[in-house]
Amino acid sequence: MHSAVGNTNAGKNVTQAYRASILYFTNDPAFDSQATVWHEDGVLIACDGKVQAVGAYAQLKNTLAEDVVIQDYRGKLLMPGFIDTHLHYPQTDMIASPADGLLPWLDKYTFPTERQFSDAQHAQEVARFFLDELLRCGTTSAMVYCSVHPESVDAFFTESAARNLRMVAGKVMMDRNCPEFLQDSAEQSARDSEALINKWHKNGRQLYAITPRFAATSTDAQLKLAGELARTYPDTYLQTHVAENVDEVAWIKSLFPKARSYLDVYDYYGMLRPRSMYGHCIWLDEFDRSRMAQTQSAIAICPTSNLFLGSGLFNFDYADAQQVLMSLASDVGAGTSFCMLKTMNEAYKVARLGGTHLSALRMFYLATLGAARCMQLEGVIGSFEIGAEADFIVLDLQATPLLARRTACTTSLEELLFVLAMLGDDRAIWATYAAGCLVHTRVSSDS
Structure with a gap:
């Protein structure tokens, strides 16, 4: 195995692997304290446009065949689109x-x-x-x-x-x-x-x-x-x-x-x-x-x-x-x-004016698995459930000087995501994948 940074628009039945910090949800975190899945050093494995496995890199790296190229996104956050x-x-x-x-x-x-x-x-x-x-x-x-x-x-x-x-x-x-x-x-x-x-x-x-x-x-x-x-x-x-x-x-x-x-x-x-x-x-x-x-x-x-x-x-x-x-x-x-990050920003303020604290975890849930549930598409999009369609994004925590400075000071996942929601915009989207294929990437000169 070796790391690569190029495009990974894979053909049929080609296994793809992506190493990054990984976030997804299994339930609404407002009502379930175990709903958030977070791997600080994780890997997502996809094949033929579907999620094959997801978990800690240390646990899954030996399951990959020698010829599988790992797309290295360490230092960035990978989550469902x-x-x-x-x-x-x-x-x-x-x-x-x-x-x-x-x-x-x-x-x-x-x-x-x-x-x-x-x-x-x-x-x-x-x-x-x-x-x-x-x-x-x-x-x-x-x-x-x-x-x-x-x-x-x-x-x-x-x-x-x-x-x-x-x-x-x-x-x-x-x-x-x-x-x-x-x-x-x-x-x-x-x-x-x-x-x-x-x-x-x-x-x-x-x-x-x-x-x-x-x-x-x-x-x-x-x-x-x-x-x-x-x-x-x-x-x-x-x-x-x-x-x-x-x-x-x-x-x-x-x-x-x-x-x-x-x-x-x-x-x-x-x-x-x-x-x-x-x-x-x-x-x-x-x-x-x-x-x-x-x-x-x-x-x-x-x-x-x-x-x-x-x-x-x-x-x-x-x-x-x-x-x-x-x-x-x-x-x-x-x-x-x-931009859904900017939408979260305004949602938080609307909730506060109504006397509600909307956590960052819940905002990210509402824009991923929560939305999939609304659409009766749980297990298809919005999560990394095995067999789900491999639609995901890679977020750059250093997309702007202020975002880089602020995320470096965070002490919890909630705080990190909250900073992304308040300070992030389209520049934070490093890459976008649909059915395992790269459909957008931010060129370095945009940063």
Whole structure:
């Protein structure tokens, strides 16, 4: 055996080994003191894009064949790739657009930007940049909103498949309360969605999400058809928005006066179920959260977006009281960064304002195994369980002078991870791997 530092895009049935400090989770560390697995000098062994073994280097080094090349990342941190459970790829070019709230922001920036995605070439160019940016930030899986145009979905999945990424995405469904140039019909949106499901769901590593934008932009007929699609294709995903903004909540109440709550609109149409992901969930009540827990529906917490649009502060304690599945999400483009480290930074501050201390261990859990659990993909992504897909990242603890100085002073894993979450950004991502193949590396001159 010998060490190497070059690319390790391995062929089929080639064993790969990576030596570094290794971190992953087996449970939520907020409720299980044994949930964190940490090997200060560890090794991850992968074969054919799957995890074969992980553990202390001293214990596993003799199990490797003589011809196995060890990628030497000592001094760096290796962990499962980040999972972002809610973001919009058509909004890439309008990130950091100012507005005085969610609804004006949609009208002024979002809808005009999304209009361009009827052009397949434009959609492909944006999808290419978007996915490269995710990988640069260490995100290996995401739940992505496309635009209302089927071409936007084809462009996204084509680019994702070319990189062999585990991605979830879907065509937005909107048949009212949006510009005519983005409006589909209930029937056409259902036909388009079903055709895209048959084309892309479980095509390689691609997975499809039925995607009504939010209740305000769908008629009862469209929501009914979305619910029927969810029942017809129970292993697909479903994603939408709920209870993001007080003005939005009031609008939903006026549109659906018979519904008990905003979430109840979706519940009525059979859209609360495993593999459903609800963005924001700030203004839910206790009954709503109980329903989400009962149905295994999941929350995508979007701290940078919620702060940017002034939507409100997510309450972690309320969600934990009902044991609702939850994860962290960037919500680009209302969210102001693709980077999950920066998303953790804002999540911590949001939690503090609500009287909750969010540990670093838990933040990293919510962005890895916690997100995989929300997506019903535990054992597939988000951890180093044997047989899981080898999606992982290598973090540089010395990516900036300040980060190097501060991490050198840490005295515990919790403190080290907390420093990474508070001071880290895309520069901390040294390398990103998908299914055992190197898909991003930071050149030394960036440091």
